[in-house]
Amino acid sequence: MEDVITLDYGSGGQKTAELIDSLLVPAFSNPALNVLGDGAVLEGNGQLVFSTDSFVVSPWKFPGGNIGRLCVCGTVNDLCMAGGLPKYLSLSLILEEGFPLSCLQEIVASISEEAARTGVIVATGDTKVVEKEKGDGIYINTAGIGFLRAPFLGKDRIREGDRVLLSGSAGCHGAAVMMARAGLVRTDSAKPGNALVSDCAPLTKLSAAALASGTIRLMRDPTRGGVATTLNEFVENGPLCIELTEAAIPVDPPVAAACDLLGLDPLYCACEGRMLAVVDSKDTDRVLDALRSTPGGEQAACIGVVTRSRPGCVLVTTRLGGRRLLPKLSGLQLPRIC
Amino acid sequence: MPCDSAFKNPKDAQLVLEKIAQLSGRTGPVRLMEVCGTHTMSIARTGLKSLLPAQITLLSGPGCPVCVTPAGAMDAVFALAKDPHILLASYGDLLRIPGTQRKTSLLSQKAKGARVESVYSPMDALRLAKAHPELEVVFLGVGFETTAPGTAACILQAASEKLSNFSVLCLLKRTEPALRSLIEAKDFGVSGFLCPGHVAAVTGSDAFSFLPKDYGLPAVVAGFDAADLLYSVAELMRMLADGRPGLKNEYVRVVRPEGNPAALSLTDRVFSPCDAFWRGLGCVSKGGFAIREEFALWDSARKFGFSFSEGAEPPGCCCAQVIRGVVPPTDCPLFGKACTPQDPIGPCMVSSEGACAAAYRYRQIPL
Numbered sequence: 224m225e226d227v228i229t230l231d232y233g234s235g236g237q238k239t240a241e242l243i244d245s246l247l248v249p250a251f252s253n254p255a256l257n258v259l260g261d262g263a264v265l266e267g268n269g270q271l272v273f274s275t276d277s278f279v280v281s282p283w284k285f286p287g288g289n290i291g292r293l294c295v296c297g298t299v300n301d302l303c304m305a306g307g308l309p310k311y312l313s314l315s316l317i318l319e320e321g322f323p324l325s326c327l328q329e330i331v332a333s334i335s336e337e338a339a340r341t342g343v344i345v346a347t348g349d350t351k352v353v354e355k356e357k358g359d360g361i362y363i364n365t366a367g368i369g370f371l372r373a374p375f376l377g378k379d380r381i382r383e384g385d386r387v388l389l390s391g392s393a394g395c396h397g398a399a400v401m402m403a404r405a406g407l408v409r410t411d412s413a414k415p416g417n418a419l420v421s422d423c424a425p426l427t428k429l430s431a432a433a434l435a436s437g438t439i440r441l442m443r444d445p446t447r448g449g450v451a452t453t454l455n456e457f458v459e460n461g462p463l464c465i466e467l468t469e470a471a472i473p474v475d476p477p478v479a480a481a482c483d484l485l486g487l488d489p490l491y492c493a494c495e496g497r498m499l500a501v502v503d504s505k506d507t508d509r510v511l512d513a514l515r516s517t518p519g520g521e522q523a524a525c526i527g528v529v530t531r532s533r534p535g536c537v538l539v540t541t542r543l544g545g546r547r548l549l550p551k552l553s554g555l556q557l558p559r560i561c
Numbered sequence: 562m563p564c565d566s567a568f569k570n571p572k573d574a575q576l577v578l579e580k581i582a583q584l585s586g587r588t589g590p591v592r593l594m595e596v597c598g599t600h601t602m603s604i605a606r607t608g609l610k611s612l613l614p615a616q617i618t619l620l621s622g623p624g625c626p627v628c629v630t631p632a633g634a635m636d637a638v639f640a641l642a643k644d645p646h647i648l649l650a651s652y653g654d655l656l657r658i659p660g661t662q663r664k665t666s667l668l669s670q671k672a673k674g675a676r677v678e679s680v681y682s683p684m685d686a687l688r689l690a691k692a693h694p695e696l697e698v699v700f701l702g703v704g705f706e707t708t709a710p711g712t713a714a715c716i717l718q719a720a721s722e723k724l725s726n727f728s729v730l731c732l733l734k735r736t737e738p739a740l741r742s743l744i745e746a747k748d749f750g751v752s753g754f755l756c757p758g759h760v761a762a763v764t765g766s767d768a769f770s771f772l773p774k775d776y777g778l779p780a781v782v783a784g785f786d787a788a789d790l791l792y793s794v795a796e797l798m799r800m801l802a803d804g805r806p807g808l809k810n811e812y813v814r815v816v817r818p819e820g821n822p823a824a825l826s827l828t829d830r831v832f833s834p835c836d837a838f839w840r841g842l843g844c845v846s847k848g849g850f851a852i853r854e855e856f857a858l859w860d861s862a863r864k865f866g867f868s869f870s871e872g873a874e875p876p877g878c879c880c881a882q883v884i885r886g887v888v889p890p891t892d893c894p895l896f897g898k899a900c901t902p903q904d905p906i907g908p909c910m911v912s913s914e915g916a917c918a919a920a921y922r923y924r925q926i927p928l
Contacts, residue, residue, distance in 0.1 A: 405681040485681075486599075486654075486913055488606070538926055543574050543787045545608015548924040553902035 228322040233352025242350060246328065250335040251345040255311075263346035265311055267370060272307030274298055275366035281359050283330070285403040287395070287420030288495075290363055291333030296425050296495055298367040299341050300444045303430040304498065306376045307369030309341060314348040314365055319358035330361065341425040343367065373434050378457060380440040386507040387465055387527040388500045390429050390520045392475040393450045394482065395422035397492025402481050419477035424496030429520050433498070436513035437506025443499050448552040451490040453499055454527075454537045455551040467527035467539040467549065491552045501529065577791045578612055584798035585614040592750060593617065593797055594886050596624035596740065597757030598914025599785050605923035607787040613794070620886035621916035623739055623841060624757060626704040627654045628884055628908040628915050630732055631838045633872025635660035638730070641699065641865060642667065642675040648693060650686035651701040653679040657911045661872045666911075683715035683729070690719075690727035699861045702729045706763045709733050709850055710824035713831035716852065716859045730861040733850040735834060736760050737768060742845045744776050748887050753779040753797040755790070758812040763828075765820025766810040779806040782816050831856055838871045840908065841884030880907035883916050890920040897921060 224241060231238035248257060255263040276297045283290040295312065302309040314334065318327065338345055399421040402408040408419055426444060433439055445453040450472070454465050474489045482489045496519060502510045507525055514523035532538070537549040585591070595601060601621045604610060610619055623629050635658055642649050649667065656667045656679060671677040676696065680686050683700050690698035702712045712729060719727045736757070743749060756769045761782045772780040779800035783793035793811045800806055810816055828850070837849025852860040861867055874881055878900070879893035890896055890909065900906040902918055909915035 406685075407681075486602075533926070539608075541606070541608040541787075543607045543609065543612060543791075545611040546926045547605070547608045547611065548922075548926060550922055550924075553922075 228318045250331045253344040255346040270371040272305045272369040274301040277364045286399045288423035291330035294363040294365045295337035298365040300426045302369035303426045304442045306373030309343045309369040311346045311368040314345045316350045317362040320355040385529040390498045391522045392473045394478045394489030394492030396495040398478045398481040422496040432513040432517040437510040438503035440501040445494045449491040451549045452551045462534045464533045465537045472526045473522045582614045584802045585616040587802040590616045591752040594620040594622045594751045595755040596622035598625035601919045605919040611925040623884045625914040627912045629839045631840045632661045633869040637869035642670045648676040648696045648698045650680045658908045700729045703732045707759045709828045713827040728859045728861040738848040756782040758784045761816045763824045767818045770808045773806040782810045784812040841881040878907040880909045890917040
């Protein structure tokens with residue numbers, strides 16, 4: 224193998240086969256994949272949940288993860304939030320000519336590790352190579368299939384009086400990537416609880432814990448647009464309102480500090496391993512306990528309540544006691560000047 | 562969040578608010594102005610306006626660096642961006658600012674093929690220049706006394722390395738002349754100033770002593786969290802109630818009376834004061850920084866013959882009056898209708914620190 228990706232690796236010929244046989248199949252080995260057919264034949268019964276997501280994160284490696292981990296968690300989490308139990312992934316790699324093979328190996332190892340951790344298999348895949356400067360190192364698309372276990376979730380299930388839970392600190396992923404992009408943190412400084420790290424993690428266990436412990440109306444992972452935007456999507460164009468208590472929203476101090484520095488708001492920064500859940504108020508404590516006793520959910524908190532005070536809006540009571548609207552994100556979050 | 566973290570106990574905030582309410586009984590209606598985009602955002606995010614007595618109006622002045630950059634300058638920047646040999650390096654804030662034409666911005670230029678990169682510091686722009694010897698890298702130097710020293714350091718570095726494909730388009734502004742111009746305008750109606758803590762960290766708090774001395778206006782150099790803002794408002798109210806305007810430095814943990822001499826001398830080494838266009842204020846005498854002759858090789862204006870006029874404001878847009886605190890954002894006929902953060906017309910709706918964006922994003926809800 225060469226030490227960088229060349230156009231030959233995307234030719235469909237011998238070099239492509241070399242990449243598949245020496246790197247990809249050994250990393251993901253399973254009966255569905257190993258036959259290397261044009262498509263995978265899968266086992267399963269029941270209603271399916273199907274989702275897809277593309278990953279273009281830059282830099283591909285950030286504190287607390289890399290694009291490989293992210294491409295598994297992103298799709299797995301979408302399936303979980305839709306009430307599914309994730310089972311199968313497809314993996315499509317778009318590589319830029321010149322991308323170091325060692326980096327690809329690191330990414331593939333992360334994908335393999337994360338897939339094993341979440342109980343999904345990579346059942347089918349594809350590799351393409353684009354010319355130098357026609358891509359940003361690596362892009363990945365994954366699609367996922369899961370089996371529906373919670374068929375009762377939806378915005379229309381939300382009731383007045385319901386509580387809004389968040390499973391951990393807001394904004395970790397967005398803040399970590401922005402800081403890495405600015406060259407202000409080392410991309411390998413992954414000491415949880417210490418430095419600024421992405422929250423990139425699968426929500427399989429947290430969502431299962433929530434579903435098993437109470438009446439859940441709706442679950443979503445607040446990725447792009449962050450907690451603020453996702454909560455707005457829960458109530459927009461409807462008769463209900465979400466009222467948040469700012470002091471109750473967990474924000475890790477390094478995230479708060481990074482956002483302060485860059486002029487960002489943690490409530491608009493992406494999470495990649497957190498879930499928002501709207502729960503029946505009588506089950507609030509039970510669901511919170513279940514989340515808090517699941518790894519990754521230690522900081523889970525009840526951050527708000529569903530009311531009718533301003534239909535279609537999200538309101539927040541600030542620490543100071545002031546009250547304001549919390550609208551959706553408009554456009555990109557751009558770092559400020561001073 | 563840092564901007565709210567100073568009050569561990571909400572009751573402390575309550576005590577200060579009660580004091581402010583008492584004082585407002587003695588002062589009657591007052592209008593207090595901040596002149597810093599970070600203050601604008603902190604006030605909005607903490608919901609401070611919804612907590613203050615009705616007699617106190619908080620106004621945003623010309624404190625958002627991209628908002629005060631005139632539309633004409635943006636037009637000239639867009640023209641520069643059309644040159645395929647030029648790579649424009651800009652702070653992210655500036656990317657969405659429109660020129661005199663609607664829906665023109667550096668982001669839209671970028672989508673059409675212009676080379677535009679968002680950077681966090683002028684040193685990033687310098688690195689771009691080294692990485693792209695085939696291109697001319699132009700750094701858009703906007704901001705106040707806060708960003709001037711870093712920009713100066715960058716020009717000195719480029720000069721010491723004899724980097725020939727790097728230059729700075731200097732649109733930097735000076736605070737004091739702009740404040741004087743604002744105060745001396747006929748429609749000025751502000752009772753006191755919350756002075757910008759970041760600027761004062763560089764210039765020193767003494768740089769604002771002209772406010773009480775020359776104009777009899779109370780001034781407090783303020784920090785940025787909720788406690789800073791509340792105490793600073795209380796301090797302004799106390800001076801107004803006592804009829805004894807003075808200068809107070811609330812942000813003592815960061816700001817010294819004499820400022821940061823190293824930063825000031827860097828600025829002075831590279832820049833000299835010049836007349837400059839401010840959106841809303843027009844041409845302000847000595848209201849900007851120009852790159853000294855000695856560093857002409859790194860001055861984009863000289864290198865590319867860059868010049869611009871003030872430029873007309875988009876029809877109906879009140880940004881010029883909003884910047885001076887004469888019209889509140891919500892009184893602009895376009896606010897929230899034709900002009901929103903998704904589809905902005907004026908710069909105050911675009912910048913994350915613009916008064917209109919703050920008023921729109923963080924609309925206060927009565928308790």
